[in-house]
Amino acid sequence: MTDQSQQPADQTFPPPEEFKRNANVTADEYDKAAADPLAFWAEKSRELLDWETDFSETLDWSDPPFAKWFVGGRLNVAYNCLDRHVEAGNGDRVAIHFEGEPGDSRTYTYAELTAEVCKAANMLTSLGVKSGDRVAIYMPMVPEATIAMLACARLGAAHSVVFGGFSSDALHSRIMDAEAEVVITADGGHRRGKPSSLKPAVDEALAKGDTPVKHVVVVERAGNDIEMTDGRDQYWRELMDQQSDAHTPEFFDSEHPLYILYTSGTTGKPKGILHTSGGYLTQVLYSMYASFDIKPEQDVFWCTADVGWVTGHSYVAYGPLAAGATQVIYEGTPDSPHRGRWWEIVEKYKVSIFYAAPTAIRACMKWGREHAQKFDLSSLRLLGSVGEPINPEAWLWYHEVIGGGRCPIVDTWWQTETGAHMIVPLPGAVDLKPGSAQRPLPGISAQVVDDAGHPCETDAAGFLTITEPWPAMLRGIYKDPERFKETYWSQVEGQYFAGDGARFDADGDIWFLGRIDDVMNVSGHRLSTAEIESALVSHPDVAESAVVGAADETSGQAVIAFVVLRGKATEDDDTAAALQNHVRREIGPIAKPKQVFIVEELPKTRSGKIMRRLLKDVAENRGIGNTTTLADASVMDVIASRVAEG
Ligand code: WTA
Numbered sequence: 001m002t003d004q005s006q007q008p009a010d011q012t013f014p015p016p017e018e019f020k021r022n023a024n025v026t027a028d029e030y031d032k033a034a035a036d037p038l039a040f041w042a043e044k045s046r047e048l049l050d051w052e053t054d055f056s057e058t059l060d061w062s063d064p065p066f067a068k069w070f071v072g073g074r075l076n077v078a079y080n081c082l083d084r085h086v087e088a089g090n091g092d093r094v095a096i097h098f099e100g101e102p103g104d105s106r107t108y109t110y111a112e113l114t115a116e117v118c119k120a121a122n123m124l125t126s127l128g129v130k131s132g133d134r135v136a137i138y139m140p141m142v143p144e145a146t147i148a149m150l151a152c153a154r155l156g157a158a159h160s161v162v163f164g165g166f167s168s169d170a171l172h173s174r175i176m177d178a179e180a181e182v183v184i185t186a187d188g189g190h191r192r193g194k195p196s197s198l199k200p201a202v203d204e205a206l207a208k209g210d211t212p213v214k215h216v217v218v219v220e221r222a223g224n225d226i227e228m229t230d231g232r233d234q235y236w237r238e239l240m241d242q243q244s245d246a247h248t249p250e251f252f253d254s255e256h257p258l259y260i261l262y263t264s265g266t267t268g269k270p271k272g273i274l275h276t277s278g279g280y281l282t283q284v285l286y287s288m289y290a291s292f293d294i295k296p297e298q299d300v301f302w303c304t305a306d307v308g309w310v311t312g313h314s315y316v317a318y319g320p321l322a323a324g325a326t327q328v329i330y331e332g333t334p335d336s337p338h339r340g341r342w343w344e345i346v347e348k349y350k351v352s353i354f355y356a357a358p359t360a361i362r363a364c365m366k367w368g369r370e371h372a373q374k375f376d377l378s379s380l381r382l383l384g385s386v387g388e389p390i391n392p393e394a395w396l397w398y399h400e401v402i403g404g405g406r407c408p409i410v411d412t413w414w415q416t417e418t419g420a421h422m423i424v425p426l427p428g429a430v431d432l433k434p435g436s437a438q439r440p441l442p443g444i445s446a447q448v449v450d451d452a453g454h455p456c457e458t459d460a461a462g463f464l465t466i467t468e469p470w471p472a473m474l475r476g477i478y479k480d481p482e483r484f485k486e487t488y489w490s491q492v493e494g495q496y497f498a499g500d501g502a503r504f505d506a507d508g509d510i511w512f513l514g515r516i517d518d519v520m521n522v523s524g525h526r527l528s529t530a531e532i533e534s535a536l537v538s539h540p541d542v543a544e545s546a547v548v549g550a551a552d553e554t555s556g557q558a559v560i561a562f563v564v565l566r567g568k569a570t571e572d573d574d575t576a577a578a579l580q581n582h583v584r585r586e587i588g589p590i591a592k593p594k595q596v597f598i599v600e601e602l603p604k605t606r607s608g609k610i611m612r613r614l615l616k617d618v619a620e621n622r623g624i625g626n627t628t629t630l631a632d633a634s635v636m637d638v639i640a641s642r643v644a645e646g
Contacts, residue, residue, distance in 0.1 A: 012431040013399065015408040019381070023428020025290040025442070030429065033442035040443045041069075041471055045282040048289075049322075050084050051075050052251040055278070059469060065489040065496070066476065067469045068255050069279030076249040077258060077277050078121075078154035081321035082114040083249065094326045097300075097349050098143045101190035101332025108143060110324070116143075116240075118247035120151035123239045127182055127215045131156030131252065134260065136180035136213075137307075138162045138171055138198055140189020141331045144219045144236060145307045148184045149259075149317045153277075154249055158257040160272070163308025164189065164196070166588040168204035170270075174262050175211055177272055178478065182215045184236070188222030193336050195222035203227060254278030260478045261310055263416040264528035265487060266517045272478030273310075273416050279471030283420040283441075284314045285322040290441060291410050291424045292353050293382055294323050300379070302328040303355040304342070309525065310416040311386055314472075315355060319420075334360055340371035343402075347375040354402070355384035355412075357524035361394045361402075362554050369401045377402060382427060383409045387524025388556045389512045395434035413437040413512055415498065416526070417488070419472030422446070423464075423510050438509040444470050446510065448502050453492040456503065461513055464502040465495040518612070520549030520557050525590050527559065529612065532593070535586035536561060539579060541569035546602050546610045547593070550619035560619040561593040562602060562639065571598045595619075599639050606631045618643050 020026070033040040042058040045051075055073030085093070091111030098106045108116065129135060135152050137159050139145040145161070152159040160178040162171050175183065185202045188195045199218060206213055218226070219236040228234075255276045262270040288294045294301060301320045305311035320327040328349050334342045342364070346354060364372065383403050390398075390411055399409055408427035414420060423446060425438035432438075440446045447455055448462040456462035466473075473496070477484040491497040501513035515521060518529040529547040536545035544564040549557035563579060565571060576596040584592040603611045606629070617624060618640050627633040 012433050013408070014431045015427050016406055019293075019408060020428050023426075024293050024295070025426050025428055027429040029290070029426070029442045030439070037443045037445070037468060041282065044286050044443070045070055045278065045471070048285045049075060049080055049278070049281060051278075055254060061469055064469075064494065065485060066481075067279075067473060069471045070254040070282070073254040073278050074251040075254065075278055075281075076154060076251050077281055077318070078117060078150045079249045080281060081150060081153075081318060082110060082117055085110045085324040086114050088324075090324055093324065095321060096143050096146070097326065097328045099328065099330045099345055099348075100142075101193070101330075101336050106143065113147070113321075115245035116147050117150045117154060118245050119240050119243040120147050121154045121247045122243040123217070124151055124155055124157065124182065126239070126243070127217070129155060129157050129182055131250065131256075133157040133182075134160055134178045134180045136160050136162060136171070136175050136178065136183045138164060138183060138185045138202060139219065139307070140164050140186055140191075140196065140198065140221060141306055141329060142186065142189065142219065142221055143329060144184075144186070146317045146321075146329070149307065149313075150321070153258060154247065156250060156252045156256055158259050160260045160262070161308055161313070162262070163306060163588070164198055165308070165590055167585055168201040169586050170588060171201055172205035172208050172211070174270070174272075175205060175213060177262075178260050179212050181212050182217065183213055184217045184219070186219040186221045187226045188224040190222060190332055191336075192333050195224050197222075197224055199224070199226040203229070206232075252277060255475070259313065261313060261416055263310070264519055264526045264531055266519065266528060266530060268528065268530040268534040270531070271480070271483065271487070273474045274476050274478050275419050275472070276475050279473070280419050281318060281322055283470065283472035284319045287421040287424070287441065288319045288323045288325070290426055291412055291421050292355070292384065293427055294320075294325050294353065296323050296325040299352045300326050300328065300349050301353045301355075302330070302346070302349070302351045303384075304330065304334075304360065305355075305357070305386075310419070314420055334364065335367070338371070339364075339367045340374050343372045343375040343377060346377055346380065350379035352379050353382045353384070354380055355386065357387035358385055358390040358394050359387065359523040359555050361385070361390070361398050365394060365397045366554065369397075372401050377404060380404070380407050383407045385409060385411045386414070388521045389437075389514065390435060392434040399434075408432055409434075411435075411437045413500075413510075417474040418466075418470070419474065422466065422470070433509055436505070436509045436511045444468075447495070448504055448510070449492055449495075453495075458504055458506050461501055461503045463491070463516060464498045464500045464510070464512070465492050466498065467495050520559065522549065522557050522559060522590060523555040527591055531587065532559060532561065532583055532591050535583045535591070536563060536579060538586060539582045541565050541575070542579065543567075544602060546612055546615055548612050548616040548619055550616060552594070558594040559591065560615075561596045562599050562615055563596055564599060564602060597639070597642050599642055601632070601635045601638070603627070603630050603635045603639065605629050615639070
């Protein structure tokens, strides 16, 4: 467990009085929600969403852990994100300011975005997509990614977005598991000043044969030369040009699947996290109001996450649009073409709410405040953080340099599985404590428990659980109900086990202490040690491998691999680099180990279990810990000297 939160927590930051006075949600909401959480969620859902048919029961928990929220209700998620704002007279409000990395830009009003999504829905219908189907989306950060997601939602087809940085293998396994018949992709995107490629990975994935994919739709973005397969591949623009921009939405059951999003678990096989419609949208939208204090008529919201991750689902595609707010979508990296790029965009669009990951804040901190200070950041009024605990040093820098000392920072703890914010200090209600995510969202109840499932005492480290079902909770792991029960509901009777270490402090604020399982957090992205280990052993020269996440100043954790070569294979200067590239090809650049150490043997217990903890100690320069349970204690000395050599 990495604990970046041991600094004294004596300094708190009350939000400015004026902020509190105007906040959407004030402290009394906590009491109101706690008094009757189901009544609270029912009221929020009716207030925030347009239901075509009202629900008759708030929660059906008769078959736990399989929840049904807002039973009997019918709605269309895309209608709630688009048409209703146009019908309310806000069709001319900007929905998306798109900023391409090379500096091109495009704006969509709500009326224009609705028309595009209607066309895209008609296009998907013309390709045979209907309610209940799955569509894979493998795209750069361009508006068409969001348009494609909303078009699926409009038709009741579940999307499965695969992060554009994942490899063809990762794409292939996700297409197979989700049984997607259509893939929406692009000829590439712009990243770090270069066109990146995506379409060749789709071609490779489909060349593996046996996939259910019938159609590939290609957005032209980067101008790369790509191959188009006759009868299978078509250009987005050509198809869209043939479509009408009128489309009547159908209304679906509250529990109709909205999307599948694959995330790393403790085994090598990613889990297809399933989210449904009414409960998900209720909590996502509520968090837009409560955590971000969004005022749709005046705010400009910018969440920097990629749509390939859950943050991009909830706070790029669904949250800001369901709120009817104006948002920025940026294609590239914060340092292209210069290290002040993000802040230049904040100035250009007068961004008022900015949401990013601590790893990026730490990178900006390292580059120096002068890059931010070149730009006018006075439009900002609220900052958010997500993905890992934000260390107090980064929090204070973010607060002062970016937020000018006046913007509350909301540290939002949640997961792909939780769908929306769960633990977050509401900016109008709570004095902020750097490094702590503080309080459960109103309507959510959390606990910190010990090994035996008993509540921990103040300051004692334990495991975070969620004690009651919540509207945006995952409804399962796609096609694997047993794994769903086993992974999340088997550790503590009747409670959701998040896999994160945490503690309560004396004020009742929650501090997160990092993952307690073999899931790493690299630059705010979840990676599993097992997934990278199986990629390594798929290399013909590798006999065995162990991967650990070692503390890293910028990325939070870095992937460090220890590898035993096969008898015949000999190590040379290129071996480590070859294995790094192998992982890059198998999973994607984010999973590429920062270092690969070739070792003779891995430290194992007598029962043959690899002791990753010892490897982590060495990788983090802590020397060798307790080796008494090792079958052969000398193994660690050899490894430690290998690491010391670099
Ligand atoms: C970690 C991202 C501390 C945590 C939304 C969780 C955090 C995992 C925070 C989920 C935070 C996310 N403070 N830890 N504010 N936000 N985490 O599924 O370990 O990509 O379990 O969802 O990220 O990662 P995921």
